[in-house]
Amino acid sequence: MAEAIVFWTLAVLILGLGIMVISARSAVHSVLFLVVNFLLVAVLYVMLNAEFVAVIQVLVYAGGIVVLYLFVVMLVSLKKAPERYADPRRVAWTGTLLAGAVLLEVVAIVVASSGGGEPAATEGALGAADTPFAECGAGPLVSCNTEQLGWVLYTSYLIPFEVASMLLLVAMIGAIVLAKRHL
Amino acid sequence: MTLEAPRTSATQFDTDELVINMGPQHPSTHGVLRVVLKLDGERVIDADCVIGYIHRGIEKLSENRDWTQIILLTDRMDYVAAATNNLGYCQTVEKLMQIEVPRRARYIRTVLAELQRIASHCLWLGTHAMDIGAMTVLLYAFREREFVLDLFEEFCGARLTYNAMRIGGLPLDIPPGWDRKVLSFCDLMEGKLNDYETLLTNNRIWLKRTRGVGVIGGDEAIGLGLCGPPLRGSGVPRDVRKDEPYAAYDELEFNVPLGTRGDTYDRYLIRMDEFRESIRLIRQAVEGIPEGPIMGKVPRLIKPPAGETYHAIESPKGELGYFIVSDGKSTNPYRFRVRPPSFCNLQGLKRLVTGHLVADVVALIGTIDIVLGEVDR
Amino acid sequence: MMDTVVVPLLKIAVLLNAVLVAVTFLVLMERKVIAWAQSRLGPMRVGPYGILQAIADPIKLILKEDITPARADKYVFTLAPIMSLVPALVVFSVVPFGPDPFYYVSDINVGLLFVISVTSIGVYGIILGGWASNSKYPLLASLRASAQLISYEIAVTMTLVSVILTTGTLSLVGIVEAQREGGLWFAFVQPVALMLVFIGGLAETNRAPFDLPEAETELTGGFHTEYSGMRFSLFFLAEYANMIVISAVVVIMFFGGWLAPFPNVPALSFLGLVPAWIWFIGKIFLFLYVFIWIRATLPRYRYDQLMGLGWKVLIPIAIGNLVVTGILKVAL
């Protein structure tokens, strides 16, 4: 019972913060809401006995990646309204379509995995960290401690894991190419 | 048409240049220097010095004061090296009036000037190291500077603005036992110099922060009008004490330390060597002080004949020149001009900092060793 | 109820107070040690030998006017010091001061990772403080800070992984126990890792020679230039609390936590007479002394050199150390 209360409170808070992230006027405030959001998600993991994932969530997302977001956002001149940065070629309906597709996909994965079927391993390419998290949350009775997580990652999910790392490498090289003026 | 603009901004980030004001209130600008820095990230792409915050019109004031009253005003220019300022001015007037200064006075003047160089370099070392983050050196260097100030206090009663010389000689003879104290200070200072060098000279971080920072070649340094240690750091053998000897320098032996690379580290090494050369000079001069009067034959009313002259000495900061015009009638100089070494060295700052990082700016302000009282006058 | 709520709460209260008091005295210690290094006396006026300066300083900071710049982002400006201090204090919940559960609030199985991840939250305080001030020098400092902290976090974490490889556990109690069983502090097993963690720790706490984000002589105080009064003192507390955290981590990881030196050598068993927590705190203060000593001695790195050191020296060495440790682990 207590667990349910905590879960629903957290769920509402996380969703609320998610909305705050996209609706906040100042980009820095958005990022702050995102950080709190991630921390709450970490609490959710702790509730699922996935301490390792929780800690990694804080370490990698809250402590690392979002810091970089903040880094970039801070440099955006706040004198101009955000609309000024909008791409004139932006096509709204493509985005809506893509978002809808992703939503469908996620729902499909959840339905498939809770049905006891094989999780779609190839979806791992979607994002590096998505797969283990989804797995921990949804997997039946996997007490997600560090050792087991390692086993799972390096056996059944080896290929997605490697694909994800390749993706990250590509992203890193791309970032360097973009940022470096003279190579 | 509309497609063009976003494409350029996508391939080439439009990064804003950040303009920051370093000073006039900043812990590392050694006074009220203001440097307007244009930054690309942390890299300096342009710098502009704004000076004049403590311009007191010393030149204008001096043109309305008696010849003897001006000595006191020169104290207030480079206030960490007041004695050399006094010396430069007195010698210029002596040159205008063709006064012969007794040998004893010249020797004592040399001792005072070299003690002053040690005091000034102590202050430079402390603040320069502090700017780069080695704060202990600051306290050590100030501790030794206190000894010099004590010596000056014993000689003339003042610790900062000495008013220590007179046209034609010195106001006072050295107090008894003073020469021995000077010599024991020399011994002490030599030991302390080794302490400083232990902390800095081979320190990896110090080397990283100073090697290759603010490199300037000899010809360019000459063209920019650098003087003193910044010029010698670029390997130009220019020292007024050697080239145009004054006081007792032509009778004493000393070397002029020269750099090779012209970077901040070389300028640091040169000043450390100058400490040692100063000690050597002081020892020779103190031991060689002859007996005799301390004042030359000076008329009661100082009124140099009409004429003009430029006379330079080597102050701790570089070539300190006085250009004085006398109209031969009034009891004050018609034109009194100081060629301040800090001013001319500061001019090179823009050239030195361009392309370096913000952190190097403070190192470079430190390395050219400015005193704003002299820059602004 | 007693065991699950009251006792932990009591422990937390005692621990928090102890840490905050330790921080104030650490400030005094820093002032005194640096003063001695510089042939000065340091604070001498308040109490005998200036001991009460530790109390006078916080009182002064609390009583000072707390200024918010007119064009600052007020909420973030207030939030930043809190975000800086809270993680530093939270970390102490897993630090074991002794072998029994009495000496720690909790022992979680990912203790070490918990320490790393929670301290990594502390960087927000610095970044946001610099940004919210709406001032140029703090902004530059917060840029430096974020780059520096992220870079060195990578190096430190990678190094700690090699220690974890040797122990096989992430629990801080477990790591100390592993050293007791091995009879040898990990400082002798993993000397390279020790150096890396210590250097990285200096950088993560913004201590000299890596105190770039607050370099007084370059950035006029860095990210807390615009702060005053209580909010400034929170930043101050956070820095010193972080120093204690890093020292504690180093002691636990490499110097046997609460263990006496060479716990398995019978000839030295008399050292066990000293209570465990005294060993632990004593070692922590030894490291704090080293922190202060370094600050009194070394000049400051430059920003690009700092990043170069982090990425081109520390991280490769950390990876190398990890690889060597792994090979040895498998081979032996």
Added chain:
Amino acid sequence: MADETRSQAGKDGADRQPAAGVAGSAAPAAKREAGKKSAAPAKAPAAAAKPRPKPKPKAPPEPPKAPEDQAPPDGMEIPAMVAALQNGVSGAVLKVSFWVGDWTVIVAPDRLLDVMRFLRDDAATAFDYCSDVTAADWPPREKRFDVVYCLYSTRLRQRIRVKVRVGEEDPVESVTGLWPAADWLEREVFDQFGVNIVNHPNLRRILMPEQWQGHPQRKDYPLEGPGELLMENPQDWLRVRNLPDEAGPGPAADGEIE
């Protein structure tokens, strides 16, 4: 009084025109009569507007006379550097002077750049180091400024001074192109004297604030400024301060002069 001034100025040198002497000295004479009683209010506005010769609050009994540029004594050998200059840039050197060991050449202002380039580049002169650029102001004289360049050769270890005489509006070519060192020094000369330096890359005030009126080192610029006025009589000071800047010299000063 004014006549006396003029005769002094006339005697001073052949290149001065008497008319200028009148213009320059009449104002001080008038000022002296009115100035004694209400010296204070008149001083402050004198800080405004440069082209007009300003009243002298403390005019000496007679205008100072620039020292003669002493010719070298007979039989003294002209050093190689001066001889080379005289041969190299013919006709530019108006006079050679020697005084207490310093050699000075007085140069025609329009040939300044040629002379300087020669001095820097010729092997016998090789003045690669510009020690100082400064000026002296001799108000009643028509070419009131002596602009003085102190040069030094780090290779030959010799010094020379180059002097040009110019009036208030006469252009003086900047030597920044030859010696970057002259940049700030010339700026200071411009700031303190208002010498019309041309072709300078960045001619701004350097020691005084950007919006400062007047050039402090000129002899007709008062030694005491509004600061002392403020101490003596705050009401007057306020009135002077509140005058619009573009109005030039304050009405009080105008009234006294005209």
